[in-house]
Amino acid sequence: MSLFGWLRAAKPGLDAAQQRRLEQLPKPAPLGDVSLRQQRWVVVDLETSGLNLNRDLVLSIGAVVIEDGAVDFSQLFERTLQRTETKLSPSVLIHGLGPSAIAAGSDPVEALLDFMEFVGDSPLLAFHAPFDQHMLGRALKDSLGYRLAHPFLDVADIAPLLCPEANIREAGLDHWLEYFNLQVGERHHASADALATAELMLILFSRARQQQIDTPQALQERLSQWKRRKQAPSF
Template sequence: MNPISALFARLQRRPLQLDDHQRQRLQALPPPPRLDAPLQEQRFVVLDLETTGLNVNRDIVISIGAVTIEAGAIDMAQQFECTLRRQVEVNEAVLIHGIAPSELANGEPPAEALLSFMEFAADSVMLAFHAPFDQRMLARALKNELGYRLEHPFLDVADLAPMLFPEVLTRRGGLDHWMNYFGIDIAQRHHASADALATAEIALILFNRARRMGIERVDKLAEQVRCWQRARQASLNSI
């Protein structure tokens, strides 16, 4: 970046509005986890974001829902749900999520909501369905609101499912597809906390299959996913 572009970027950047207590909390966040823990022992945070749209460079996060998996089970006592205070137009995306404009107007300040979520996530591995989207949206929100660089590892349940259950289909299916296949019934689809719970239930089934296949550790599962992704891409390229 040349000096003029760098100067313009600095001028465009909104100064962070954090108080002293928030800065202390930000400094106290733990580092991201190592990946060499057994699947049965690793704490996972299963995340779902509701956003104003699907453009990772323009749209914004309006709701965060998350549940935890610990000791191989969903811990219903550890859940996170928060609507962010936003001033947005009521578009189709907002209507699908069922979030009223009054909820957005009365939501948590974005910096406080995101800081609270990262305290909840702590040093967990994050899981999501179509994880690259949630990862990029969360990373941009954290950078803009907190000046925080997201380094937590993510695993994509949308890739884990067809990798571990190749007999079901040869391409990626949506969340509804896998919910139907595994017989999972969750109310309020397209609601962040409900989608996170559905994803967590699928993840437990996938972890059980992975262990039966001899994949016991998080890093080994992540390595298997990378190999599967490369093989899948090579197959698509050969068509």
């Protein structure tokens, strides 16, 4: 495989500078055996035009970085994407992104390149990650011809794995924030939800270390085992 074999062919709409940026994106790193604390994690949240995985579009991206055991407030990301012909669903009442904000947003190609440069080779975390992973992956493919291959862990699974005593396995983010008495201000905006998820994840990293889960690779393996047991038929 060539150095950039994991990239799909670039979209014809990319200019030369955008193509160079695309080609210079670092290859995602697999989860390794550095400590959880040493690993740089990108916590992401998306706001979308709706919940249809194949039709709706990413409207905004918010992300924060966890590094050295804390949220690094010098590394924050937020972009609203310009979607001039998007039909908004009732979700606009939740995330508050109206037509004027979306029309004034960033060009999707530039915004997505900015985001992937922000991510670098780091793994991603999200609450209900399969939705964010699919929507982000589709946006990257459609706008950049880029295949998202970064490790993407689901905080909604990590929480019940590490805190079985909570007995709130199917809970939403608000339930876990309440369980740990985390006080958050604004919610249902991408950057605010990413920060709330990161604060929850700091607690979960502490729980992981207490359970001798000390590396990203070990966390991924334990999570995979837990999901297999959960999906196994009971007799």
